[in-house]
Amino acid sequence: MVRISGVNISDNKNILYALTSIYGIGISRAKYICNIVNINYYSKIGNLSSDKLNLIRNKISNFLIEGDLRREVMLNIKRLIDINSYRGLRHRKHLPVRGQRTRTNAKTCRKLRNFK
Numbered sequence: 259m260v261r262i263s264g265v266n267i268s269d270n271k272n273i274l275y276a277l278t279s280i281y282g283i284g285i286s287r288a289k290y291i292c293n294i295v296n297i298n299y300y301s302k303i304g305n306l307s308s309d310k311l312n313l314i315r316n317k318i319s320n321f322l323i324e325g326d327l328r329r330e331v332m333l334n335i336k337r338l339i340d341i342n343s344y345r346g347l348r349h350r351k352h353l354p355v356r357g358q359r360t361r362t363n364a365k366t367c368r369k370l371r372n373f374k
Contacts, residue, residue, distance in 0.1 A: 269304025
């Protein structure tokens with residue numbers, strides 16, 4: 259198991275998909291990191307040397323990820339709720355925020371609303 263920015267990643271995963279298990283890193287950012295460090299996308303993370311892993315850790319530290327990113331997203335939602343914007347009201351009522359229809363769809367929002 260390799261530990262990168264507080265996330266345990268199994269050794270037999272491809273580096274491209276292993277990096278996406280970190281919150282805040284998607285496929286495009288994982289490709290960008292692999293290109294910067296000169297690593298093949300489909301090499302296993304267990305086969306990388308410690309130097310390459312340290313390079314990856316250094317590049318990832320430049321981005322906003324994991325707890326800091328989650329905190330920023332929650333603060334943005336809290337700000338919308340505090341200023342009583344339309345999106346904030348939708349968040350407060352646990353309804354879809356981005357204009358989806360609610361008459362027949364939005365089952366997940368309805369399900370979660372009953373438990374909160």
